[in-house]
Amino acid sequence: MNTIKHTLTKLLGPGLVSVVLLAVFFLYLQPAFLQVLANQIWGCL
């Protein structure tokens, strides 16, 4: 039981960081945002 608790505690930090990073990454992948980026930064569209 203690081992499981210890492992879960150790995984909590990296797990939270991964969730936050993936959440931001999916923000980027929204087609509307990609279009805005392409237009705002490079005037590509």
Add this chain to the structure above:
Amino acid sequence: MQNSSSKTLPLWQVLVCGAIIVSMSMGIRHGFGLWMQPMTQEMGWGREDFATAIGIQNISWGLIGIFLGMLADRFGAFRVMVFSGLLYALGLWGMAQAASPAWLALTLGVMVGAAQAGTTFAIVFGIIGRNIPAEKRSWAMGVVSAAGSFGQFLLVPTSSYMIEHIGWHQALLVLAAGMLMVLPLTLGLREPAFAGGQAPKRQQSILQAVREAFGYRSFQLLMAGYFVCGFQVVFIGVHMPSYLKDQGLDPQVAGTALALIGLFNILGTYAAGVLGQHFPKNLLLSFNYTMRGVFISLFIFLPLSPVSVYLFAAAMGLLWLSTVPVTSAIVAQMFGVAHFSMLSGFVFMSHQLGSYMGVWLGGWVFDRTGSYDQVWYLTIALSVFAALINLPVREQGIQRIPVAA
């Protein structure tokens, strides 16, 4: 976790306060390109006006960073960071009010550039150097660098969202307010060693430290390597989207590539800091530049597709700012921390010169040849050059001859 000496700040305090300030400062800076279209369109300026201000910002960061580093080494980073944070907010507010390109150059260029110098790596790494033992320094610098990378990754979509929904003026004011809101965190970076305006005793004057560093071969090589880092990162960051468009890829591929670079950059900078604790740092830098050369070669010589672009972006993201914690940790190891922020400022100036050359040469060559090929070949050659010159870098502390009394 706390340092043994009562004259130093707790590790967690340095990391939390330093990381948040650096991520805010780096994040705001990374999104400035988003203001180009709305601002130049509304004000009736050319893109070159905006680009000139950004160019001035980079030079201001590099040049003024050296002097802010001197002040931070002498009077403590706290005062420099408070001044720079206020200047950052004032610069953003001034940018929102800018009525002419000259005003934009002063606010977005000179003021924000100087403010970035005082709120980012060289100054915060100085605090890390003075307060965190050498065996944890590279890791701690990796944590703060990764936070800076995260700020860049997060604030691009945030800034874009704000510009879309509240307009570019208001978005700048929100960012200025955001900078002011993180400013109280500098209180957590007040170093006891500088309490009451007292500076710790130093063995060398500024001039002696500069002479020693510039006369030391390993420092020269490190600066040359950092020039290459700046050249490659900015050339790829600025010109790759146009290159992809020229090669017939959808502009959205470039946006996804930017996201992948941002994501993997966070992992890469943190990993570099951790690896710096366990492996010779000069070899890590040499490996970094070697891999850049390999990935760039594969990217330009193999058939181009969205998948190859994404793989290249992820691979380059891992190497993107991972030179930062390693290079800074070497400088601290070589010369100690008494003049660290100033010496880091010099090394960073070399990076900025490389950045300037990368963006300028990319445009210059393209305008003359209609292709980026020659610059891509140059980035590969520079990778080989940087990989080789980092091999003889000695990261051990410099041996000083004691001066007779």
